[in-house]
Amino acid sequence: MKRKGSLAIALICIFVGVLIILQMKTVDQLGGTVDSERAGDLAAEVKALENKNDELNNQLEDLEKQLANYESDAAGTDDVIKKKQKEMEKERVLAGVTDVTGSGLVITIDTDSTDYDASLYSKSSDLLLSLVNELNAAGAEAISINGERLINTSEIRQAGSYININRNKYGAPFEVKVIGNPQDLSAAIKMRAGVVDVMQSNKLKVSISQEDNVLVKAYSGVIDFKYAKPASGSGASE
Structure with missing residues (x-):
C-alpha cells in the first residue's frame, strides 16, 4: 500500500513537471512570435517613414525650384519696373513737370x-x-x-x-x-x-x-489738352 502511494506521488510529480516544461515552452514560443511580429511592424513603420521622408524631400526640392523661379521672375520684373520708372522720369523732365x-x-x-x-x-x-x-x-x-x-x-x-x-x-x-x-x-x-x-x-x-x-524748378501751371489726344494709329491725318 505504501509502495502504491509513493508511485502515485511520483507520477503526479512527473505529470506536474511535464506540464511546467510544456508551459515554459509555450511562453517561449509566444514571446518569440510576439517579438518577431513587433519587429516586422517596426520595420514596416520605418520603411513608411523613409518613404514619407523621401516624398517630403522631393516636395522641398520642388518648392525650392519654384522659389528660385519666383525670385528670378521677381528680379526680372523689378528690372522692368526700374526701366519704366527711369523712362517715366525722363518724360517728366522733358515735360517740365519735375525739378531738375x-x-x-x-x-x-x-x-x-x-x-x-x-x-x-x-x-x-x-x-x-x-x-x-x-x-x-x-x-x-x-x-x-x-x-x-x-x-x-x-x-x-x-x-x-x-x-x-x-x-x-x-x-x-x-x-x-x-x-x-x-x-x-x-x-x-x-x-x-x-x-x-x-x-x-x-x-x-x-x-x-x-x-x-x-x-x-518744375512748371507750376496746369497742363490741359482739350483737343490733342494720343493717335490710335488709324484714322489720324498725316
Missing part, C-alpha cells in the same frame, strides 16, 4: 537805367525768344525765365510794358537758368553778332555765369 538740377548757365538780362530807350523795350520779348532758341539749338535740357519753366506751350510775348511768360507778367531784370553743357551753351550765345551782341547793342546788360548746380 545740373551744370549749366545763369544769365541775367537787365536794362541800362542810365541810357535806356523805352521804345526798344518792345524788342525784349523777341530777344528773349532768340536767346531761348539759341540755347535749345546748343543742347539745353531745361530752361526757366524768372522761375517760369519753359515747356512746349510756354509763350514769351510782349504785353504793354511787361513780358508774358506762362501767362504771368514780368519786367526786367530777367534771370534765365539753363541746364546743359556750359561751354556749348556759352559759345552758342556769345558768338560774334550773336544774340548777346544784339542784346548789348540794344542797351541791355547781359551777365553770364557758368555753374555746376543750376536748379530749374
Whole structure:
C-alpha cells in the first residue's frame, strides 16, 4: 500500500513537471512570435517613414525650384519696373513737370537805367525768344525765365510794358537758368553778332555765369489738352 502511494506521488510529480516544461515552452514560443511580429511592424513603420521622408524631400526640392523661379521672375520684373520708372522720369523732365538740377548757365538780362530807350523795350520779348532758341539749338535740357519753366506751350510775348511768360507778367531784370553743357551753351550765345551782341547793342546788360548746380524748378501751371489726344494709329491725318 505504501509502495502504491509513493508511485502515485511520483507520477503526479512527473505529470506536474511535464506540464511546467510544456508551459515554459509555450511562453517561449509566444514571446518569440510576439517579438518577431513587433519587429516586422517596426520595420514596416520605418520603411513608411523613409518613404514619407523621401516624398517630403522631393516636395522641398520642388518648392525650392519654384522659389528660385519666383525670385528670378521677381528680379526680372523689378528690372522692368526700374526701366519704366527711369523712362517715366525722363518724360517728366522733358515735360517740365519735375525739378531738375545740373551744370549749366545763369544769365541775367537787365536794362541800362542810365541810357535806356523805352521804345526798344518792345524788342525784349523777341530777344528773349532768340536767346531761348539759341540755347535749345546748343543742347539745353531745361530752361526757366524768372522761375517760369519753359515747356512746349510756354509763350514769351510782349504785353504793354511787361513780358508774358506762362501767362504771368514780368519786367526786367530777367534771370534765365539753363541746364546743359556750359561751354556749348556759352559759345552758342556769345558768338560774334550773336544774340548777346544784339542784346548789348540794344542797351541791355547781359551777365553770364557758368555753374555746376543750376536748379530749374518744375512748371507750376496746369497742363490741359482739350483737343490733342494720343493717335490710335488709324484714322489720324498725316
